Amino acid sequence: MQTIRVETPSAKYDVVAGSGLIESLAPRIERAAGRLPRRVFVLTSAPIWALWNEAFLASFSDPPVALFLEPGEKFKTLASVERLLQQMAQAGGDRGSLLIAFGGGIVGDVGGFLAAIYMRGIPYVQVPTTFLSQVDSSVGGKTGVNLPEGKNLVGSFHHPRAVFADIGVLGTLPDRELRAGLMESVKAGIIRDRALVRFMEEHADEVLGRDPKALEKVIAASIRMKAGVVNLDERENGLRMILNFGHTVGHALEQATAYKLLLHGEAVGWGMVAALYLARARGTISPKQFDRLENLVHLYGPLPALKLKAAMVAAATGGDKKNVGGVRRFVLPVGIGDAGVVEDVTPAELEAGVGYMLAKAAEQQV
Amino acid sequence: MQTIRVETPSAKYDVVAGSGLIESLAPRIERAAGRLPRRVFVLTSAPIWALWNEAFLASFSDPPVALFLEPGEKFKTLASVERLLQQMAQAGGDRGSLLIAFGGGIVGDVGGFLAAIYMRGIPYVQVPTTFLSQVDSSVGGKTGVNLPEGKNLVGSFHHPRAVFADIGVLGTLPDRELRAGLMESVKAGIIRDRALVRFMEEHADEVLGRDPKALEKVIAASIRMKAGVVNLDERENGLRMILNFGHTVGHALEQATAYKLLLHGEAVGWGMVAALYLARARGTISPKQFDRLENLVHLYGPLPALKLKAAMVAAATGGDKKNVGGVRRFVLPVGIGDAGVVEDVTPAELEAGVGYMLAKAAEQQV
Numbered sequence: 001m002q003t004i005r006v007e008t009p010s011a012k013y014d015v016v017a018g019s020g021l022i023e024s025l026a027p028r029i030e031r032a033a034g035r036l037p038r039r040v041f042v043l044t045s046a047p048i049w050a051l052w053n054e055a056f057l058a059s060f061s062d063p064p065v066a067l068f069l070e071p072g073e074k075f076k077t078l079a080s081v082e083r084l085l086q087q088m089a090q091a092g093g094d095r096g097s098l099l100i101a102f103g104g105g106i107v108g109d110v111g112g113f114l115a116a117i118y119m120r121g122i123p124y125v126q127v128p129t130t131f132l133s134q135v136d137s138s139v140g141g142k143t144g145v146n147l148p149e150g151k152n153l154v155g156s157f158h159h160p161r162a163v164f165a166d167i168g169v170l171g172t173l174p175d176r177e178l179r180a181g182l183m184e185s186v187k188a189g190i191i192r193d194r195a196l197v198r199f200m201e202e203h204a205d206e207v208l209g210r211d212p213k214a215l216e217k218v219i220a221a222s223i224r225m226k227a228g229v230v231n232l233d234e235r236e237n238g239l240r241m242i243l244n245f246g247h248t249v250g251h252a253l254e255q256a257t258a259y260k261l262l263l264h265g266e267a268v269g270w271g272m273v274a275a276l277y278l279a280r281a282r283g284t285i286s287p288k289q290f291d292r293l294e295n296l297v298h299l300y301g302p303l304p305a306l307k308l309k310a311a312m313v314a315a316a317t318g319g320d321k322k323n324v325g326g327v328r329r330f331v332l333p334v335g336i337g338d339a340g341v342v343e344d345v346t347p348a349e350l351e352a353g354v355g356y357m358l359a360k361a362a363e364q365q366v
Numbered sequence: 367m368q369t370i371r372v373e374t375p376s377a378k379y380d381v382v383a384g385s386g387l388i389e390s391l392a393p394r395i396e397r398a399a400g401r402l403p404r405r406v407f408v409l410t411s412a413p414i415w416a417l418w419n420e421a422f423l424a425s426f427s428d429p430p431v432a433l434f435l436e437p438g439e440k441f442k443t444l445a446s447v448e449r450l451l452q453q454m455a456q457a458g459g460d461r462g463s464l465l466i467a468f469g470g471g472i473v474g475d476v477g478g479f480l481a482a483i484y485m486r487g488i489p490y491v492q493v494p495t496t497f498l499s500q501v502d503s504s505v506g507g508k509t510g511v512n513l514p515e516g517k518n519l520v521g522s523f524h525h526p527r528a529v530f531a532d533i534g535v536l537g538t539l540p541d542r543e544l545r546a547g548l549m550e551s552v553k554a555g556i557i558r559d560r561a562l563v564r565f566m567e568e569h570a571d572e573v574l575g576r577d578p579k580a581l582e583k584v585i586a587a588s589i590r591m592k593a594g595v596v597n598l599d600e601r602e603n604g605l606r607m608i609l610n611f612g613h614t615v616g617h618a619l620e621q622a623t624a625y626k627l628l629l630h631g632e633a634v635g636w637g638m639v640a641a642l643y644l645a646r647a648r649g650t651i652s653p654k655q656f657d658r659l660e661n662l663v664h665l666y667g668p669l670p671a672l673k674l675k676a677a678m679v680a681a682a683t684g685g686d687k688k689n690v691g692g693v694r695r696f697v698l699p700v701g702i703g704d705a706g707v708v709e710d711v712t713p714a715e716l717e718a719g720v721g722y723m724l725a726k727a728a729e730q731q732v
Binding site: 010078079081090121142150153199 | 376430444445447448451452455456483484485486487508509510513514515516519520521522523
């Protein structure tokens, strides 16, 4: 079990990664957030709840009120938020109530947003159940939902009181989701943790075989990287931008495939390939480093095949919400374990990177 | 012109009260919030915009994108919020965009909430156009909308970069709204500003006759009171509770009359009468102080007649969102210019206060 401390100007809390956390949640939450209030809510999805409700409820003397979000990006909407807020009000939720978000990234984002806006903010705890949400979305305080006009266009910064990332729940995660989630760990290593890159290169079999020790090591290192960045830049004014490595093109790919073909981590995987190409062209990484890092991405693949036009994907990068005042920001690795943000990527450079990536993606056998 | 400084742990900004502000907004906003961004939005209502759009636009070289909220509490919903957020996205709003809330309390609450959650928060400025919103809702950072289950159950704390309260726009405000708004100034005096109580007693004719100097004095004093309280207790954990003087019963009256019969300030006016009765019964104010303060409420009336049952109104006080863990909190004046919060008001005391108030309200000629 590892505990990582998040300390930002607006919040301080622990992220705990390890086994057996689900079964002992109630006392852990009380240690982190104080005595459980009269009304505790748990936002979850029916499939997760069916698998884990007994273990989850084991440590509570009064069972929390369960709220359900249908699985899938298409339910990450303000309409779902309104329905859930009404259920909270009907069940007697007040300003002292606590919410537990128990599920994947969407449950975490929506649960955090419910907690952010119910009666102008109540405390909440994240219990992420997917690899991706454990290493990424549950840490950092970003919450929100989608609009028809784009993903995550609505939300709040609202930090949880604690995060409990239970390795045990990953046992039921489909292999494809685990691999996609691991792309965020690959990202973590490339931009900020050279030792993690090496570990993931050397222990791919154990990690993909779900060896608990290997998983805990990768998850804890990924969380530590993210917490370190969030601690220094809570509101994404500067350093936190580097977490978007692979995401500019990744988001464009998700958009170009209508969020149906690719898991988020897979889109980021291909996005990293495009960004690595750009970095090699600019010389911020050497050809040898390029080969090593591109191999690492594929080691945790296979990434799905793609048939898209480079110009279309490049154009789709313009709508990213991280752009302010029309400037296209791009994160490029600098060697292995460091990264920087550039704002002067030309359309030609971008198309070259996307073109390289799409050529690779067209060859893919999946 | 008077400038009042708000300084909380999370925000520092000026509230400016005076004449001629609408016509000179753009440079004022630039002084407060920095150079105007590429995309500026103004949320307003059609009636306000019809009256004031020329004056409003006079100082902008690029006109802001106007967004409209239909007037009335029934449009203070998440559905309106979603529609407006979509319009912002479609018009190219980004993280650097600025929103100006130009209207009454509902426009301010919804506008602030849009700014709080659009791309996880953009800056905004309040330009309140009603007396009530100038002295109350535009200061303090509370934003939000209603649920079918209750008012203001959803929202955020999100402070504006500046507030411009233009006395000039009050010229077109209906008399009933002015009088209702003045109840918040009466409240301000009773709980925190003895000199304001005296000024309002002695200058009722000038204030109600909309003498600009008298109005500016009352508005600035009310804002100063509220800013002082918010500065000491941003998140309503303690002192800020006293701002709810008159509001526990006031909210119950609004609920019992389905938000149709009473303006908010009128409900607060009657709520103060009930709370004053309770305070006299407990001895936190003397019988003489009671008479003086009850007279002050009626001086800025007339308050509408009511025909309600005391038990029903008393029961409706249970659902107030300021209650945590089932405790019914109540603000009582202590002498003139001070107030405290009590949690031990018995049902019998509450019914007696409500009963007294309803007897007075039944006699009313309006």
